């Protein structure tokens with residue numbers, strides 16, 4: 388078995404939103420597929436009306452196949468401080484043409500303002516490892532963990548694009564989706580993430596610098612967050628770039644286009660084109676841009692978020708416990 392679903396970027400590629408269906412008859416919601424977390428939670432009819440501003444909500448009482456998971460609750464806080472919590476139903480969930488009949492669907496009772504203020508996002512679908520699922524007393528499987536035995540290959544691929552629809556494929560590697568070879572690197576899932584270590588980096592056409600960067604491949608984080616020393620080495624090459632504490636990161640003149648950023652994956656490389664490093668203008672005159680590469684200070688590891696992922700075709704291989712990166 389295998390499947391595919393389209394994923395669309397919000398403005399500035401801040402997040403990628405993907406359609407799923409829950410229940411009988413199917414309730415269609417649009418959620419954020421997040422390889423950096425492992426809960427499938429959705430806005431629901433159990434929330435206060437004041438916390439819902441435009442989102443589509445899951446109504447378990449309108450699904451003939453929903454069953455409450457008695458006594459179970461969940462609560463999650465993300466690295467950016469956003470959070471949500473609620474109770475749990477078992478119901479049928481379909482992504483593309485793939486269906487899990489007994490998927491744990493975490494219905495929100497509360498969400499923080501970041502989620503309320505994001506009208507197009509109806510929830511999250513975690514694609515991290517089940518070990519960090521927050522359901523108590525018994526953690527629940529992710530959609531991928533529930534479906535992976537029935538897939539032709541125990542993997543999914545992320546093909547995120549800059550300002551254009553991309554796709555998540557389950558169970559197969561589409562040879563038409565990438566060019567050249569896939570660079571494979573082993574995954575450390577001991578913290579529940581798709582963790583790996585990049586051997587180093589280069590700035591523009593400069594020499595490759597050996598510098599281990601241990602981090603996670605995280606579709607739920609917008610930017611590429613790297614060690615302070617690597618980030619300052621990169622911005623040193625941009626005339627007028629500076630760390631702006633008001634903006635909370637490096638800012639630089641939107642033109643000329645900044646240099647490419649290259650990072651290693653095993654014996655291959657991934658190139659973030661300079662025009663993808665300019666994340667978004669910080670002023671109405673569009674003179675200065677906020678950088679897509681920023682420090683990973685305080686996190687404890689680097690985060691290869693959408694700025695890194697959208698340059699590549701990325702294979703999340705649970706069978707081989709490895710990540711594959713290819714150009715496209």
Ligand SMILES: N#Cc1c(N)n[nH]c1N1CCCC1
Pocket residue numbers: 419421423424465466467468469511605606607608690
């Ligand atoms: N912060 C953060 C974060 C992350 N590292 N992965 N996914 C995240 N979020 C998903 C929804 C809000 C934040």
